[in-house]
Amino acid sequence: MARARHNDYREGLEWELTKGVVTIAPALEKDDVRAKDLQTQMNLATFTGKVTDLKVPAGCSMNMYTERHSTAAASGRDHAANAATDNWYHSGEPYYDYTTGQPRTAATAAQKLDALKFTRMMWKATKKVAFGIKDKHVVAWYCDAKGNSPAADAKAFKANVGAKNCLVFDPKSKALVEKSKKGSTTDRAFKVYNNCYNERQRKFHNAKRQLHEARDLNFDKEASIEIQKILNAMTRGEKVEMPTSSTRPKDFRECGQNIFTGATAVAAFTTAAATDDWYAGHADYDFAKHAPKSDAKKANSDEFT
16 A cells, blocks of 8 residues: 555656657555565664664665654554655655756755655656554665665756656645645545646547547546545555446446556556547447447447447
8 A cells, every 4th residue: 555655646757758758657566575674673672763773775765754643553554654655745746846857946955855755755767665664653765776865966856756747636635735744644535636647538538539520528627536536545456446326426426437457557647548448449339320239349339439
Protein backbone atom coordinates (compact mmCIF):
# COMPACT_ATOMS: atom_id res chain seq x y z
CA MET A 1 0.00 0.00 0.00
CA ALA A 2 2.77 2.46 0.86
CA ARG A 3 4.55 1.82 -2.42
CA ALA A 4 1.24 2.07 -4.25
CA ARG A 5 0.70 5.48 -2.66
CA HIS A 6 4.08 6.63 -3.96
CA ASN A 7 3.22 5.35 -7.43
CA ASP A 8 -0.16 7.12 -7.41
CA TYR A 9 1.73 10.39 -7.16
CA ARG A 10 4.50 9.41 -9.61
CA GLU A 11 1.91 8.88 -12.36
CA GLY A 12 1.15 12.60 -12.19
CA LEU A 13 4.51 13.67 -13.63
CA GLU A 14 4.96 13.83 -17.40
CA TRP A 15 7.71 14.48 -19.92
CA GLU A 16 7.15 15.18 -23.62
CA LEU A 17 9.70 13.10 -25.53
CA THR A 18 8.71 14.43 -28.93
CA LYS A 19 5.64 16.38 -30.04
CA GLY A 20 2.60 14.43 -28.91
CA VAL A 21 4.64 11.59 -27.38
CA VAL A 22 4.84 11.62 -23.59
CA THR A 23 6.07 9.38 -20.80
CA ILE A 24 5.56 9.17 -17.04
CA ALA A 25 7.72 8.16 -14.08
CA PRO A 26 7.79 4.35 -13.87
CA ALA A 27 6.28 2.58 -10.87
CA LEU A 28 8.66 1.90 -8.00
CA GLU A 29 9.42 -1.73 -7.20
CA LYS A 30 9.85 -3.09 -3.68
CA ASP A 31 13.36 -3.58 -2.30
CA ASP A 32 13.06 -6.44 0.19
CA VAL A 33 16.79 -6.68 0.93
CA ARG A 34 17.19 -3.03 1.88
CA ALA A 35 13.83 -2.98 3.67
CA LYS A 36 15.11 -5.74 5.95
CA ASP A 37 18.34 -3.82 6.57
CA LEU A 38 16.43 -0.60 7.26
CA GLN A 39 14.01 -2.21 9.68
CA THR A 40 16.85 -3.97 11.49
CA GLN A 41 18.60 -0.64 12.03
CA MET A 42 15.39 1.03 13.21
CA ASN A 43 14.72 -1.78 15.70
CA LEU A 44 18.03 -1.14 17.48
CA ALA A 45 17.90 0.61 20.85
CA THR A 46 20.26 3.24 19.44
CA PHE A 47 17.62 4.48 16.97
CA THR A 48 16.01 7.63 18.37
CA GLY A 49 14.38 9.04 15.25
CA LYS A 50 17.34 11.04 14.01
CA VAL A 51 18.69 10.91 10.46
CA THR A 52 22.17 10.33 11.85
CA ASP A 53 20.99 7.14 13.61
CA LEU A 54 20.85 5.30 10.29
CA LYS A 55 23.56 4.17 7.92
CA VAL A 56 22.14 4.73 4.44
CA PRO A 57 23.53 2.35 1.78
CA ALA A 58 25.69 3.78 -0.97
CA GLY A 59 23.60 4.81 -3.95
CA CYS A 60 20.50 5.49 -1.86
CA SER A 61 18.82 8.62 -0.53
CA MET A 62 16.45 8.88 2.44
CA ASN A 63 13.24 10.54 3.60
CA MET A 64 12.15 10.50 7.25
CA TYR A 65 8.75 11.36 8.72
CA THR A 66 7.55 11.57 12.33
CA GLU A 67 3.90 11.28 13.33
CA ARG A 68 2.79 14.13 15.57
CA HIS A 69 -0.30 12.80 17.30
CA SER A 70 0.04 9.03 17.69
CA THR A 71 2.57 6.30 17.12
CA ALA A 72 2.98 5.28 13.51
CA ALA A 73 2.94 1.61 14.51
CA ALA A 74 -0.41 2.02 16.29
CA SER A 75 -2.06 3.56 13.25
CA GLY A 76 -0.95 0.64 11.06
CA ARG A 77 2.14 0.28 8.89
CA ASP A 78 0.43 1.01 5.60
CA HIS A 79 -1.58 3.96 6.92
CA ALA A 80 1.47 5.48 8.57
CA ALA A 81 3.59 5.10 5.43
CA ASN A 82 0.74 6.63 3.40
CA ALA A 83 0.65 9.61 5.76
CA ALA A 84 4.41 9.97 5.33
CA THR A 85 4.05 9.86 1.55
CA ASP A 86 1.30 12.50 1.61
CA ASN A 87 3.41 14.71 3.83
CA TRP A 88 6.50 14.48 1.63
CA TYR A 89 4.42 15.27 -1.46
CA HIS A 90 2.23 18.10 -0.20
CA SER A 91 4.89 19.75 1.94
CA GLY A 92 7.48 19.77 -0.84
CA GLU A 93 5.75 20.00 -4.22
CA PRO A 94 4.67 23.67 -3.84
CA TYR A 95 8.32 24.65 -3.40
CA TYR A 96 9.71 22.87 -6.46
CA ASP A 97 10.01 24.91 -9.66
CA TYR A 98 9.45 22.71 -12.75
CA THR A 99 10.72 25.47 -15.02
CA THR A 100 14.12 25.92 -13.40
CA GLY A 101 14.52 22.36 -12.10
CA GLN A 102 15.36 23.63 -8.61
CA PRO A 103 13.59 24.55 -5.35
CA ARG A 104 11.89 27.93 -5.71
CA THR A 105 14.23 30.85 -5.03
CA ALA A 106 11.76 32.45 -2.62
CA ALA A 107 11.53 29.28 -0.52
CA THR A 108 13.03 29.22 2.95
CA ALA A 109 15.80 26.80 3.83
CA ALA A 110 13.25 24.46 5.46
CA GLN A 111 10.96 24.64 2.43
CA LYS A 112 13.87 23.81 0.11
CA LEU A 113 14.55 20.70 2.19
CA ASP A 114 10.87 19.80 1.88
CA ALA A 115 11.17 20.23 -1.91
CA LEU A 116 14.01 17.70 -1.90
CA LYS A 117 11.85 15.18 0.01
CA PHE A 118 9.29 15.57 -2.79
CA THR A 119 11.87 15.10 -5.56
CA ARG A 120 13.30 11.98 -3.90
CA MET A 121 9.98 10.16 -3.99
CA MET A 122 9.29 11.30 -7.58
CA TRP A 123 12.80 10.80 -9.04
CA LYS A 124 12.33 9.04 -12.39
CA ALA A 125 15.59 7.09 -12.44
CA THR A 126 14.87 5.51 -9.05
CA LYS A 127 13.52 2.01 -9.54
CA LYS A 128 13.10 0.69 -5.98
CA VAL A 129 11.98 1.85 -2.54
CA ALA A 130 12.31 0.32 0.94
CA PHE A 131 10.23 1.33 3.99
CA GLY A 132 10.87 1.00 7.70
CA ILE A 133 8.70 1.98 10.68
CA LYS A 134 9.19 2.28 14.43
CA ASP A 135 7.09 4.12 17.00
CA LYS A 136 6.34 7.55 15.47
CA HIS A 137 8.92 7.27 12.70
CA VAL A 138 8.61 6.25 9.05
CA VAL A 139 11.68 6.05 6.81
CA ALA A 140 12.00 5.46 3.07
CA TRP A 141 15.18 4.56 1.22
CA TYR A 142 15.25 5.29 -2.52
CA CYS A 143 17.93 3.22 -4.18
CA ASP A 144 19.46 2.71 -7.63
CA ALA A 145 19.81 6.47 -8.20
CA LYS A 146 21.42 8.92 -5.80
CA GLY A 147 21.28 12.00 -8.01
CA ASN A 148 18.34 13.63 -6.23
CA SER A 149 20.44 15.63 -3.81
CA PRO A 150 21.25 19.34 -3.44
CA ALA A 151 24.42 18.74 -5.47
CA ALA A 152 22.46 17.61 -8.55
CA ASP A 153 22.22 20.24 -11.29
CA ALA A 154 19.05 21.60 -12.85
CA LYS A 155 19.45 19.37 -15.91
CA ALA A 156 19.34 16.26 -13.70
CA PHE A 157 16.26 17.53 -11.88
CA LYS A 158 14.41 18.30 -15.12
CA ALA A 159 15.23 14.84 -16.43
CA ASN A 160 13.98 13.13 -13.30
CA VAL A 161 11.16 15.21 -11.77
CA GLY A 162 8.97 15.83 -14.81
CA ALA A 163 8.27 18.80 -17.02
CA LYS A 164 4.86 19.31 -15.44
CA ASN A 165 2.62 17.91 -12.73
CA CYS A 166 -0.74 16.75 -14.04
CA LEU A 167 -2.48 16.02 -10.72
CA VAL A 168 -5.34 18.37 -9.84
CA PHE A 169 -6.65 18.41 -6.29
CA ASP A 170 -10.28 19.36 -5.93
CA PRO A 171 -10.80 22.60 -3.95
CA LYS A 172 -13.27 20.74 -1.72
CA SER A 173 -10.38 18.60 -0.53
CA LYS A 174 -8.16 21.52 0.45
CA ALA A 175 -8.70 20.88 4.15
CA LEU A 176 -7.69 17.23 3.72
CA VAL A 177 -4.57 18.22 1.81
CA GLU A 178 -3.64 20.75 4.50
CA LYS A 179 -4.02 18.03 7.14
CA SER A 180 -1.63 15.81 5.18
CA LYS A 181 1.02 18.53 5.41
CA LYS A 182 0.74 18.29 9.18
CA GLY A 183 0.89 14.52 9.11
CA SER A 184 -2.57 13.98 10.51
CA THR A 185 -4.34 12.07 7.74
CA THR A 186 -4.06 8.57 6.32
CA ASP A 187 -7.02 8.75 3.92
CA ARG A 188 -6.01 7.47 0.46
CA ALA A 189 -9.20 8.69 -1.18
CA PHE A 190 -8.03 12.21 -2.00
CA LYS A 191 -10.37 13.95 -4.42
CA VAL A 192 -7.89 14.18 -7.25
CA TYR A 193 -7.72 13.53 -10.98
CA ASN A 194 -5.02 13.50 -13.66
CA ASN A 195 -5.78 16.41 -15.97
CA CYS A 196 -3.26 15.43 -18.68
CA TYR A 197 -4.56 11.86 -18.86
CA ASN A 198 -8.19 12.95 -19.07
CA GLU A 199 -7.52 15.49 -21.82
CA ARG A 200 -5.43 13.02 -23.83
CA GLN A 201 -7.91 10.12 -23.61
CA ARG A 202 -10.89 12.38 -24.35
CA LYS A 203 -9.08 13.55 -27.49
CA PHE A 204 -8.59 9.92 -28.56
CA HIS A 205 -12.27 9.17 -27.89
CA ASN A 206 -13.51 12.18 -29.83
CA ALA A 207 -11.37 11.31 -32.84
CA LYS A 208 -13.20 7.96 -33.05
CA ARG A 209 -16.61 9.55 -32.40
CA GLN A 210 -16.10 11.96 -35.29
CA LEU A 211 -15.86 8.98 -37.63
CA HIS A 212 -19.51 8.28 -36.76
CA GLU A 213 -20.65 11.92 -36.66
CA ALA A 214 -21.18 11.72 -32.90
CA ARG A 215 -20.72 14.90 -30.90
CA ASP A 216 -17.56 15.42 -28.89
CA LEU A 217 -17.46 14.37 -25.26
CA ASN A 218 -16.94 17.01 -22.57
CA PHE A 219 -14.92 16.45 -19.42
CA ASP A 220 -16.84 15.20 -16.37
CA LYS A 221 -14.68 16.21 -13.41
CA GLU A 222 -16.85 14.68 -10.70
CA ALA A 223 -16.99 11.29 -12.44
CA SER A 224 -13.23 11.36 -12.96
CA ILE A 225 -12.66 12.12 -9.28
CA GLU A 226 -14.96 9.26 -8.23
CA ILE A 227 -13.23 6.75 -10.53
CA GLN A 228 -9.80 7.80 -9.27
CA LYS A 229 -10.88 7.45 -5.63
CA ILE A 230 -11.92 3.86 -6.29
CA LEU A 231 -8.75 2.97 -8.18
CA ASN A 232 -6.46 4.63 -5.63
CA ALA A 233 -8.00 2.51 -2.88
CA MET A 234 -6.87 -0.66 -4.64
CA THR A 235 -3.53 -2.39 -4.21
CA ARG A 236 -1.59 -2.35 -7.46
CA GLY A 237 -1.52 -5.70 -9.17
CA GLU A 238 -5.08 -6.52 -8.12
CA LYS A 239 -7.73 -7.32 -10.68
CA VAL A 240 -9.75 -4.16 -11.21
CA GLU A 241 -13.23 -4.75 -9.82
CA MET A 242 -15.29 -1.59 -10.02
CA PRO A 243 -18.53 -1.23 -8.02
CA THR A 244 -21.72 -2.43 -9.68
CA SER A 245 -24.08 0.27 -10.89
CA SER A 246 -26.38 -0.26 -7.90
CA THR A 247 -23.56 0.24 -5.36
CA ARG A 248 -22.06 3.35 -6.94
CA PRO A 249 -22.79 6.80 -5.53
CA LYS A 250 -26.25 7.90 -6.67
CA ASP A 251 -25.01 10.42 -9.23
CA PHE A 252 -23.07 7.75 -11.17
CA ARG A 253 -25.46 4.79 -11.26
CA GLU A 254 -26.55 5.48 -14.83
CA CYS A 255 -23.00 5.73 -16.21
CA GLY A 256 -21.67 3.24 -18.75
CA GLN A 257 -18.30 1.65 -17.97
CA ASN A 258 -15.37 0.19 -19.92
CA ILE A 259 -12.26 -1.33 -18.30
CA PHE A 260 -8.88 -1.78 -19.99
CA THR A 261 -5.61 -3.19 -18.66
CA GLY A 262 -2.52 -2.10 -20.56
CA ALA A 263 0.73 -3.97 -21.05
CA THR A 264 2.48 -1.33 -18.92
CA ALA A 265 1.41 1.69 -16.90
CA VAL A 266 3.27 3.98 -19.31
CA ALA A 267 1.42 2.54 -22.30
CA ALA A 268 -1.96 2.74 -20.56
CA PHE A 269 -1.39 6.34 -19.52
CA THR A 270 0.20 7.81 -22.63
CA THR A 271 -1.22 6.02 -25.68
CA ALA A 272 -4.59 5.40 -27.32
CA ALA A 273 -4.41 1.69 -26.46
CA ALA A 274 -7.58 1.70 -24.35
CA THR A 275 -9.63 3.68 -26.88
CA ASP A 276 -8.39 1.52 -29.76
CA ASP A 277 -9.21 -1.66 -27.85
CA TRP A 278 -12.77 -0.56 -27.09
CA TYR A 279 -13.31 0.82 -30.58
CA ALA A 280 -12.30 -2.51 -32.10
CA GLY A 281 -15.71 -3.75 -30.97
CA HIS A 282 -17.27 -1.90 -33.90
CA ALA A 283 -16.43 -4.96 -36.00
CA ASP A 284 -18.85 -6.96 -33.83
CA TYR A 285 -21.71 -4.44 -34.05
CA ASP A 286 -24.44 -4.70 -36.67
CA PHE A 287 -25.12 -1.10 -37.70
CA ALA A 288 -28.16 -2.08 -39.75
CA LYS A 289 -29.85 -3.86 -36.84
CA HIS A 290 -28.39 -1.59 -34.13
CA ALA A 291 -27.37 -4.64 -32.14
CA PRO A 292 -24.43 -6.98 -31.59
CA LYS A 293 -23.84 -9.41 -34.45
CA SER A 294 -24.21 -12.29 -31.98
CA ASP A 295 -24.46 -13.01 -28.27
CA ALA A 296 -20.84 -14.16 -28.34
CA LYS A 297 -19.80 -10.74 -29.63
CA LYS A 298 -21.96 -8.73 -27.24
CA ALA A 299 -19.18 -7.85 -24.74
CA ASN A 300 -16.95 -6.40 -27.48
CA SER A 301 -19.88 -4.63 -29.11
CA ASP A 302 -20.97 -3.12 -25.81
CA GLU A 303 -17.50 -1.61 -25.26
CA PHE A 304 -17.76 0.06 -28.66
CA THR A 305 -21.28 1.44 -28.13
